[in-house]
Amino acid sequence: MKVLRYSTQIHKWIGLVVGVQVLFWVAGGVVMTAIPIETVRSEHRLKPASPVALPVEQVLPLADVVQTTGIAPARAELKGTQRGPAWVLTPSGAEAVTLNATTGRPFAAMDANEVSALAMAAYRGTAAAQPPILLDQAPKETGRDGPIWRVNFKDAERTTFYLSPQTGEVVTRRSAVWRFYDFFWRLHILDFKNGDNFNHPLLVGLTVLTLSIVVTGFILLWIRLSRDLKMARAVRAARRKAG
Template sequence: MSLSEGTAGQRRAYPFAASALWKGAKRWLYLFHRWTGIILCLFFVLWFLSGLVMLYVSFPSFRAQERLAMAPPIDWRQVHASPGRALARLGQRDFPAEMRLGMVGREPLYIFATPEGRRAVSARTGVELMSVDAPRAGAIASAMIDAPVVSIDPVDHDQWVITRSYKMMAPFWRVRLADAAATDLYVSQRTGEVVQNTTAHERFWNWLGAIPHWIYFEALRAFQGPWRQTVLWTSGIGMLGAIAGFWIGILRVRLKRRYRSGSVSPYGGWMKWHHIIGMVGGLFLISWVFSGWLSMSPWGGLRDQGHRDAASLYAGAQPDFPATDLSVLAKAATGVREVRFSWLGGDPVMTLWWGSGRARLLDGVTAQPRTLDRQRIFAMARHAMPDFALVAADRLDRPDRYWYSTGDPRDDSRPLPVWRLEFSDPARTWLHIDPATGALLGQTGAGGRSYRWLFNALHSMDFPWLLTWPPLRHILVWLLSGAGLLISVSGIVIGWRRLVRR
């Protein structure tokens, strides 16, 4: 055989080898899509339906805004222990992550967040609370809701207090009240503070919403690692199956040279519905599952790294709190629901909070009103980000693409106005600072800003132009979820028929 004949034979063999390889790849592509669909389409249906429920009923929480709205004004006649005395009672080496004064039941208490957990000191006696019994928990809950107690049960964790943040506050008393909403309040057995509340309405709808959506069942969610892996693998495999299905859809669709039936799809019945709607809504389904998968931070996700000490540098906190003139404080804080004690740029300060959410900053020693000009705020921010320059400063008076609220009453709102300060570090870190109180409200880098688009926008559809018109956002979510449901339901029917035939 001549050299030219051998070369020609190799040329003829290459197309056949490539064709065989492509046929084998397509076969595995079809098999992967088929069996991931059979296994996971039911999850997709549950995720889409539960997501629609979550659009209207979110998971229960008890945020600062709600705590303020429900708290009575501080009874200053009972406040005899100064903040410095209460803090000294704890014997802490560092200033606590949180220190506030408010009414717990009918007694003013200082509440502290320490590395060992939550602790409380009576503002009346200056003595630390070591435990709260059931009768006192019932009295605290009844005073907050103004309803008689139905039952009091000890709880270490249950469906509504299952995350790691609650483990630092456990155990609890779960107090059921005889109000119209059938409210359950969770009272800490350590401090007496209410840390969670749920109503019958929330409990019912969350079993159809957040619990199946997040695979948040208590038996699994109690174990952080296994729960996270379950969500990662189910959503991750589902995402790959959806990508495979969309690829198959592209391979099978004919827009110009149509099939003998005149259709762009070779299928009929449920298969045709699955194909056509998959082509229309497939990209949404893929992006939606991808964003849910991303929320579990695979391989570290898009978490901002570095500058974790920015908050402590900004505060410049000392381990103690100076002597405060309680008589002056009581006059300045008439009708106040809560006082928060902190440090700003090495200075002790107190922030007064009323039930409406209005706040005022006071000097930590004199209890006189204090204002922070922009130069002081910028100086504290520069101290929080050493070695990097402040390259931009914007005062936001209205929401924008990154500082906004979805309108969910259970979420902490992002106050306005706010300073946004940008630094020259590699992550282009932003610090958001409240100009009224000087509080550092947030720290965001390039990773956090990317996460805003790759998770929040893709998963919740909280694009700025949709937040301006909430009904339009809801309509779009319903339409896209409907497309996802049709894709998933048709996949279940097709998969069931396949299994029955086998």
């Protein structure tokens, strides 16, 4: 039968093309379901945030800060941090600017000792911390831009805290578990650059090819089952005649 022959050829050759990627999809699915997302995010390594008193009487009014800095924010947030109250001003179409809410100026630079103290205060566990490193540009894995402090811990997951150089807050957490998970995630969606694009042509094309394997597989199954049923009926009919 031509349909059977063509379906078999299509199924076989496309299977060779997409088989490896299907293996990656399945392996990635196993990894993403087997590892709790809380562990991937190192939530078990971060202490619950302690409430920070906000000395309202010392905070400069937003209007004064805007006038002093010349920043016209589309959004403004006043928050307490371990280094004191902070105004976070976000201009329209620009990056947020964090300022000391008591002075209206950027926070003073932190030294390594202060960074270590803040990181250890936020860390849940008994592992020691390695010396902090100030990076001029945040790594891609943080999803951030600009300078950032990195503190590595000597625990089983090789946890890393990234701290804001302004407020000392832990803004991103990473670990060997996260990097292992991220590797399979990128294999899963075939975006090795940013790891967030679900709609690129390679992924769409392979998905269509995989769908064609499923369709041709059902065609082959239907044809083979129909043929087997016909053969079974013929055998039963022959036995009745012989009996």
